[in-house]
Amino acid sequence: MGKMKKVLALLLTFVLTVSLGACGGSTKEETTKDTAQTDATTQAAAQEETTKTSENYEFKEPVTIKFANYAVLEAGYDKFWNDAKKGFEEKYPDITVEFMTAEYGQMLTQVVTWVGGGEKVDLVLGEASWISTLADAGILMPATEAFPAEYLSQIYPSMMDAMKVDGVPHGIPMYASPFIMLYNKALFEQAGLDPENPPATIDEMLEIAPKLAELKTADGNAVYPFGMTTASVAVSGSCLTSLIYGFDGYTLTDDGELDIDNPGFKQTFEFLKEIDDKGYNPQVSKLKDLRNLFALGQLAMYYDQSWGFNGVRSINPDAIDFVASAAPLAGGQGTGESLIQAHTLMMGNNGEAQVEATKLFIQYLLTEDVLIPYLQNVAPGYPSMMALSEIPGITESPVLAGAIKSLDTARSATNVPAINDFNLELAALAQAVTVNDKDVDQAISDFKTAAEGILSN
Structure with a gap:
């Protein structure tokens, strides 16, 4: 079945009741631990190298990233996302971020509707539990096709496990919490x-x-x-x-x-x-x-x-x-x-320039200067990048510090x-x-x- 037919079929049968964190399941496999975790210096170098790959991409014309984001409608979260958009566009003046939005409870259905109607969606902010629906509709690009292994290895394995459909991650966790x-x-x-x-x-x-x-x-x-x-x-x-x-x-x-x-x-x-x-x-x-x-x-x-x-x-x-x-x-x-439940960034695949621009935006969001103030002041959570969990903003947080080791044993859900x-x-x-x-x-x-x-x- 082609991508558009899958989307339209899904629209005819899709009824969803969404609840934050409402996911359950298990795996009998113990959560894979990162037995060869690179140190913070190696991780930083790998991230820099990955960023260079996208930054060196030659955009032949201005690019607009269409970003499905329910949080821009929510008080307390809207300022962060508008500031992130502004900061990113100042750093990359040839790239514009355009928010596409709907209420949280309607966003998953709305994304499917947009794509079914021919609208391009380059990036979706949502729950890890949305991934199977969007991947089945042919909307998502596997993270392993977008990012090199060196970059993905910097992310907590338990969080990446929560991104998988048929063993393949289809999202990049922004932050998470067991x-x-x-x-x-x-x-x-x-x-x-x-x-x-x-x-x-x-x-x-x-x-x-x-x-x-x-x-x-x-x-x-x-x-x-x-x-x-x-x-x-x-x-x-x-x-x-x-x-x-x-x-x-x-x-x-x-x-x-x-x-x-x-x-x-x-x-x-x-x-x-x-x-x-x-x-x-x-x-x-x-x-x-x-x-x-x-x-x-x-x-x-x-x-x-x-x-x-x-x-x-x-x-x-x-x-x-x-x-x-x-x-x-x-x-x-x-x-x-x-x-574990992760707030997740999920990529569409709308051409090379769109993908490269979207990768840059994801990498920008996962930097210390952008993400840590958000986790400190807006939504306490554990950053997906292992190196960021070692900084004072996380290790000194009364809400986060005492349970940080639980990320090593957290399990993902069977959705x-x-x-x-x-x-x-x-x-x-x-x-x-x-x-x-x-x-x-x-x-x-x-x-x-x-x-x-x-x-x-």
Whole structure:
């Protein structure tokens, strides 16, 4: 099927419910670690060489990059993107960046519509979970065709894994975050705990939880020791998947088949039942509910992605004074693995000049001077370039520093068309063993039946 026919076919059948971070899945392969990481000097030299390749390209006429970017409509993000456009165009006066925009929830559909109608799209900002849809429609250029291996080797392997379709990366991660544990140092101190020594395992967390549960806020509200979202929204399934990974559990095979007959999966829901029975976790909370409790000093620890702290800070700007991060907890036979989600730059292939100009823009965005202020001041996240994670802007960030090693063990998702419905079923399973007090084995059996029906459709 030709590219245009694939796009048009997709338009006829495409219905999407999008939720930030709403992706789940697993691979039984351990996350590939970069056993031969080049040092910062070598990485910088490789990046310089790659940049020279594009900078030496001779543009015979002015080029306009058409950039599909939902964030230019969002307060707090728009300034960064407009400043980035201005700075890039000043550096490369023969290249213009033209924003094509739509609301976040409509952007993926809109990109497919634009291309189906004959509009060229050179670059897309979006979630890693969008890649399979856009690649299947023939819209994306594989990153390995655009960039040399030397440049791609500078990016965290776990982030590049999240870019893959059929083993081939189809995007460049701009920044990313696994689900990490945020905790309140002030509450740790009040409970007589060391704020610089957070728990590393589920057992350690359960050991200190009773001390935190005894605390009250200044106005007499109870303090919850640990928060895990279980509300009926797709992102809850993503967060639960991270907890499953931390127990060395699995949910889906690489081929998208159900894969829950493993100890870690069952142990996850036994744990959720235990903390619910003890009143440690606020029932059926959304992430925004947990962020609110954390901001108000009513929650000692919870799982979130790093940029979720923006929601905390919007409620209580002083939260920056007590927040700290830690790697996800290790349970069972796990080592604290987590699900990674990346904000991604995806390239079209609209001719040599367009590709070279777009490469220059991507490289510009991933430089320290451009990206680090964004991660510090706009959206806390981990830069995709390994060398940038070693600079003070990241290593001294209270939101990022404590969990930075989690990037080495993070897993990517198996993306299937029914992933949102699958994640909702994971949330329903969590509610079954907590709110409904259902036997864990029976609840898992019921989940298996429902999930297999979803995945087979």
